[in-house]
Amino acid sequence: MKCFNHDDRDAVGICKSCGKGVCRECAVDMGKGLACRDRCEMDASNVIALIDQNIQFSPVGKNVMGNMRKNTYVQASFLLVAGVIFLLTGMASGRLAEFPGLLGMVFLIYGGYMLWRGLRLPKQTQEQTRRSRLSATNRHSLNTDVE
Numbered sequence: 083m084k085c086f087n088h089d090d091r092d093a094v095g096i097c098k099s100c101g102k103g104v105c106r107e108c109a110v111d112m113g114k115g116l117a118c119r120d121r122c123e124m125d126a127s128n129v130i131a132l133i134d135q136n137i138q139f140s141p142v143g144k145n146v147m148g149n150m151r152k153n154t155y156v157q158a159s160f161l162l163v164a165g166v167i168f169l170l171t172g173m174a175s176g177r178l179a180e181f182p183g184l185l186g187m188v189f190l191i192y193g194g195y196m197l198w199r200g201l202r203l204p205k206q207t208q209e210q211t212r213r214s215r216l217s218a219t220n221r222h223s224l225n226t227d228v229e
């Protein structure tokens with residue numbers, strides 16, 4: 083490949099930002115990649131920073147589970163609070179069996195369900211891994227018995 087700016091020179095690498103070939107004179111070493119001098123230095127450093135960030139955040143298995151749990155709690159508490167407000171509104175107006183009261187009960191039930199689900203999330207996975215490990219050892223002992 084030839085340098086994008088100099089047809090007579092071989093490129094030493096590819097700009098991290100625009101993907102063009104650059105010769106030794108045109109390239110700026112950004113540490114983890116090259117950039118066109120005076121043109122892509124800023125963009126390339128952004129790209130490199132972005133890639134670094136992705137690498138840092140990529141092992142997200144546990145984080146995703148934690149976030150899911152947190153989101154569930156937030157939703158659940160919102161529903162519970164809204165449910166209580168609607169119930170109180172219904173009680174205050176003396177029409178608990180009508181719209182606000184009923185809606186409040188629905189919210190409370192749904193909020194309770196969300197909370198229950200949020201509490202179950204991590205436990206369930208722990209139980210599953212334990213169970214699969216148990217069944218694996220069982221299978222193993224069965225095999226040795228047969229032999």
Ligand SMILES: [Zn+2]
Pocket residue numbers: 097098099100101102117118121122
């Ligand atoms: Zn470039």
Ligand SMILES: [Zn+2]
Pocket residue numbers: 085086087088091104105106107108
């Ligand atoms: Zn060049």
